[in-house]
Amino acid sequence: ELKVEQNPLFLSMQEGKNYTIYCNYSTTSDRLYWYRQDPGKSLESLFVLLSNGAVKQEGRLMASLDTKARLSTLHITAAVHDLSATYFCAGDQGAQKLVFGQGTRLTINP
Amino acid sequence: DTGVSQNPRHKITKRGQNVTFRCDPISEHNRLYWYRQTLGQGPEFLTYFQNEAQLEKSRLLSDRFSAERPKGSFSTLEIQRTEQGDSAMYLCASSYSGAEAFFGQGTRLTVV
Numbered sequence: 001e002l003k004v005e006q007n008p009l010f011l012s013m014q015e016g017k018n019y020t021i022y023c024n025y026s027t028t029s030d031r032l033y034w035y036r037q038d039p040g041k042s043l044e045s046l047f048v049l050l051s052n053g054a055v056k057q058e059g060r061l062m063a064s065l066d067t068k069a070r071l072s073t074l075h076i077t078a079a080v081h082d083l084s085a086t087y088f089c090a091g092d093q094g095a096q097k098l099v100f101g102q103g104t105r106l107t108i109n110p
Numbered sequence: 111d112t113g114v115s116q117n118p119r120h121k122i123t124k125r126g127q128n129v130t131f132r133c134d135p136i137s138e139h140n141r142l143y144w145y146r147q148t149l150g151q152g153p154e155f156l157t158y159f160q161n162e163a164q165l166e167k168s169r170l171l172s173d174r175f176s177a178e179r180p181k182g183s184f185s186t187l188e189i190q191r192t193e194q195g196d197s198a199m200y201l202c203a204s205s206y207s208g209a210e211a212f213f214g215q216g217t218r219l220t221v222v
Contacts, residue, residue, distance in 0.1 A: 042201060043213045088152050096141065096211045097166065100152030
């Protein structure tokens with residue numbers, strides 16, 4: 001059974017700083033997803049990582065996947081307040097049935 | 111196409127009542143998924159359909175829960191005899207086989 005763990009669960013950081021969110025998963029996953037969720041809202045897809053060594057970047061966010069270590073990271077560069085949200089990683093246990101981590105609540109302070 | 115649509119967006123119900131939610135997937139998406147998200151947690155998989163066939167149900171889906179997708183288009187999720195523990199956001203997602211799933215805005219259920 002696929003299990004997904006994120007850390008940290010809470011992250012408070014200053015604007016302009018860099019930080020990384022880690023996502024470990026327990027068994028083989030077809031794909032690894034990263035989502036953003038604002039309070040009371042649904043999930044916004046950020047990245048889909050398909051293979052070992054995959055790296056994707058969008059603006060100040062960069063995601064990577066190491067399938068051998070069963071680890072994905074979401075790196076935030078020079079954080080800005082607009083990036084404050086909860087970030088989820090999710091593994092795919094087949095047929096796009098997703099198993100989500102607990103989420104990382106990110107707060108970026110001026 | 112405006113994406114995955116869920117109705118209602120909010121539902122408040124008394125304990126013991128039945129509720130039904132609807133999900134309209136993206137056109138031509140043959141797979142439809144239901145997830146439940148409680149406060150402060152990640153979404154949890156409930157069930158999914160390929161066309162009209164319900165292919166898998168999670169252990170979380172007690173016998174008070176039933177989902178249908180009668181013509182392979184929209185889906186409904188019914189909860190009978192609601193309990194306070196059913197209070198959550200119910201999310202629907204759809205995909206075309208092998209491709210990424212897209213989520214709707216969710217239905218927030220509050221059982222009082």
